[in-house]
C-alpha cells in the first residue's frame with residue numbers, strides 16, 4: 001500500500017482536492033482510503049463517505065494534532081492494509097504551524113490556498129517547507145498575477161518541491177494530482193521511520209493545564225518578548 | 229561571475245559576490261526570516277553560525293540549509309536565463325478520444341499571435357482540453373491526447389516547472405484580493421519574474437491597462453478599489469506583459485467597462501496565443517479558428533470562413549442597436565420603437 005500525508009491550514013481545500021484525486025483514481029481501479037486527524041471535531045469523514053470513499057477520524061482533543069498523528073499512524077497503516085486500500089491518505093488539519101506530520105520517504109503533500117495571502121508561505125513551518133508536493137487551491141477566484149506571485153513565494157521557501165494548482169471546486173488538476181499520489185512509494189511499515197523534523201515538546205506550564213496568568217505560574221520553556 | 233550556472237558550488241561563494249550577480253538571492257534569507265549574512269562571508273560560514281534555537285524555530289536542520297540554498301540559487305539562475313531558452317514557436321495537440329472512446333482525429337498547431345475560439349456547452353470537455361495542455365499530456369490522460377512543443381515531445385521535467393507553465397487564465401470570477409496599490413501590485417509581479425527594469429515595465433502595464441479601461445485609474449489606487457472594467461483591464465495588461473505563460477485562456481469575459489476586442493489585440497500584440505471560450509458571435513469571429521467541443525472531445529475544427537467574417541459587420545450593427553436599447557432602458561426611456 002502507498003501512504004501519503006496531506007497537511008495544510010484549516011479550510012485550505014485538503015478534503016476537496018483529496019476527493020478529486022480519489023475520484024480520478026477510482027476510475028483507474030485504485031482503492032483509496034482516508035484517515036482524518038483533527039483536534040475537536042470534523043465533518044470530513046461524512047464528506048468522504050458521501051463520495052463513497054472509506055474514511056476514519058482521529059481526534060486529538062487538547063493534544064497537538066501532529067503529536068497525536070505520530071502516536072497513531074502505525075495503527076492507521078495496519079487499518080489501511082486490512083481494508084485492502086491501494087492508497088491511504090492521512091489528512092491532517094495543520095493547526096500547529098511548528099509541527100508537521102511529514103515522514104521521511106513517505107510522500108508529503110501540503111495544501112495551501114491562493115486566498116491566504118502572499119506572506120503565508122513564509123509563515124508556515126515544516127508542513128510546507130518539508131513537503132514534496134505543494135498543492136495550491138482556489139486559483140479560480142484570484143488573478144493570474146496573484147497565482148503566479150503566490151506560487152513563486154512557495155517556491156522560494158521550498159525550492160525542491162513540485163508545485164501544482166488544483167481546483168477543489170471544478171476538479172481541474174485533480175486527475176494529475178491523483179497520478180502523482182498513485183506513483184508514491186510503497187510503505188510497508190513505519191516502525192523505525194523518522195519524522196522529517198522533530199516536533200518540539202511544548203512544555204510550558206500552560207501546556208500542562210495551567211490557566212492562571214502571571215510570572216509565578218509560568219514554568220519550563222517560557223520565552224518573553226523583548227521590548228527594549 | 230558570469231559563469232554561475234545550475235549546480236555551481238554557491239555556498240562557498242562570498243555573499244557580496246552572489247548578490248552582485250543575482251540581487252534576488254537576498255530573498256532566500258528574507259523568506260526564511262533570517263538576517264542577511266555579511267558581504268565578505270560565504271553562506272557556508274553563515275549557516276554554520278546560525279544559533280540552534282533559530283533553526284528549531286524555523287523547522288529546518290542545519291545541513292538542509294545548504295541544500296535549500298543551492299536549490300534556490302538554481303531556481304534564480306533558471307529564471308534569469310529563461311530568456312535565452314528556446315522560444316515557443318508552436319504548440320501541437322494531437323487528438324485522442326472523446327468520453328465514449330471515439331477517436332477525435334485532429335491535429336491542431338497553434339502559434340504565438342493566434343486567436344482560437346472555443347465553443348460547446350459546459351461539461352463538453354473544454355476544461356480537460358486546457359488541463360491536457362497544462363499537463364503536457366502524452367497519451368496519459370483520459371483523453372489520450374498528446375501535446376508537442378515546437379514539433380517534439382517536451383522534456384518530462386517541464387511538467388512541473390513553474391517557470392514554463394503554458395496556460396494563464398482569465399475568467400469572470402477572478403478578482404484581486406491583495407491589499408496593495410496598483411503600482412505595488414504590478415511591481416511585486418515583475419519582481420517575482422526577476423526582470424531588470426521593474427519600474428519601466430510597471431509603468432508600461434499601468435499605461436496599457438488605462439488604454440483598455442473605460443475610466444482611467446492612478447497607480448496609487450488600491451487594486452481592490454478598481455471597478456470591474458478596470459480590474460479586467462489591469463489583468464489583461466498584466467498578463468500580456470508579465471505572465472510566464474505563452475497561452476492565455478479568456479473565459480466568457482463580460483462586456484462591461486472594457487473593450488474586449490482591444491483586450492484580445494493587446495494579448496496578441498505581446499505574442500500570446502489567445503484561447504477564447506465564448507458564445508458571443510462578435511468575439512468568436514475574432515478567432516482564426518474555432519474548436520467545437522462535444523461529449524468530452526473536439527468534434528470539429530472550423531476555420532472562420534470569409535462569409536462569416538463578412539457577417540461580422542452585421543453582427544456588430546445588431547449589437548450596437550441592442551446596446552442602444554439597453555442604454556435607453558437604463559435612462560428610463562421607453563423602448564417601444566425599433
Ligand SMILES: Nc1nc2c(ncn2[C@@H]2O[C@H](COP(=O)(O)OP(=O)(O)OP(=O)(O)O)[C@@H](O)[C@H]2O)c(=O)[nH]1
Nearest residue numbers: 010011012013014015016093137138139167168169
Ligand atoms: N473557490 C474555491 N473553493 C474551494 C476550492 N477548494 C476548496 N474550496 C472550498 O473551500 C472550503 C474548504 O474546503 P475543504 O476541502 O473542506 O478544506 P480542508 O482543508 O479539508 O478543511 P479542514 O479539513 O476543515 O481544515 C470548502 O467550502 C470548499 O468547497 C477551490 O479550488 N476553489
Ligand SMILES: [Mg+2]
Nearest residue numbers: 014015044091
Ligand atoms: Mg478537510
Ligand SMILES: [Zn+2]
Nearest residue numbers: 064066096099
Ligand atoms: Zn505542534
Ligand SMILES: [Zn+2]
Nearest residue numbers: 202204206207
Ligand atoms: Zn505551552
